[in-house]
Amino acid sequence: QVQLVESGGDLVKPGGSLRLSCAASGFTFSDYYMTWVRQAPGKGLEWISCISSTGASKFYADSLKGRFTISRDNANNSLALQLNSLRAEDTALYYCARSRWGLLDLWGQGTLVTVSS
């Protein structure tokens, strides 16, 4: 079954860190770029980051100011997003998505990150 399953979301205090994971199955993971997108409660979609198929190239939204780091493990078909220096405005549902030339043709169901004291 072709799918993406995110995990790792949690309640974290401001200034804290969290590591999100995305497990891929049913397709050749190493053939695809992968992307993280987030959605704050009641808000629209925000493109966060993507990583090339080999992991050699990484791209980020300007707004993140170096706080997030994307990585992948092709041997284990997994994608990760390290979130540091978390703020209340990072509260969102975080989706991983498979990327073809930038468009997102397969999405997971998301994992919820809540930043609150």
Add this chain to the structure above:
Amino acid sequence: EIVMTQSPGTLSVSPGERATLSCRASQSVGSNLAWYQQEPGQAPRLLIYGASKRATGVPARFSGSGSGTEFTLTISSLQSEDFAVYYCQQYDDRPPYTFGQGTKLEIK
């Protein structure tokens, strides 16, 4: 960073009628434009890519048009399952690949 602007923010249409949603880019993105549908509580779903190509399994009542900076998503005869939020996304050249703020399509 390319800014994507969708209009209107909310569109009220009756079932069976046509809906037209707009998306504008702050600079040319060629035909590198995708549309996504998001139903309540669900992940987004790819509808249109390359500005006008339907993704696998997308009904023919969905069509996309435009190039450069102006794009349109048309739903020819609205069904109950089409009432959702629609997002455009540009994927021209290098990231970041930005989204529009969304258009909510609601039942009139």
